[in-house]
Amino acid sequence: MSYVVASQVKExxxxxxxxxxxxxxxxxxxxxxxxxAKATERAKSNDRKTVRAGDL
Numbered sequence: 001m002s003y004v005v006a007s008q009v010k011e012x013x014x015x016x017x018x019x020x021x022x023x024x025x026x027x028x029x030x031x032x033x034x035x036x037a038k039a040t041e042r043a044k045s046n047d048r049k050t051v052r053a054g055d056l
Contacts, residue, residue: 003032 006025013020039055 003029
């Protein structure tokens with residue numbers, strides 16, 4: 001499952017006058033998935049069902 005919109009990521013990278021490698025968005029998806037998993041575990045450990053920005 002893809003969590004990032006590749007075209008938007010590539011556009012953002014282009015704004016910084018850089019190019020996007022073909023494997024970048026796949027790697028970014030994995031980073032997002034890991035961050036969300038860690039944030040949800042933190043929320044659970046604090047007895048919450050809501051993930052907050054502070055959980056990142």
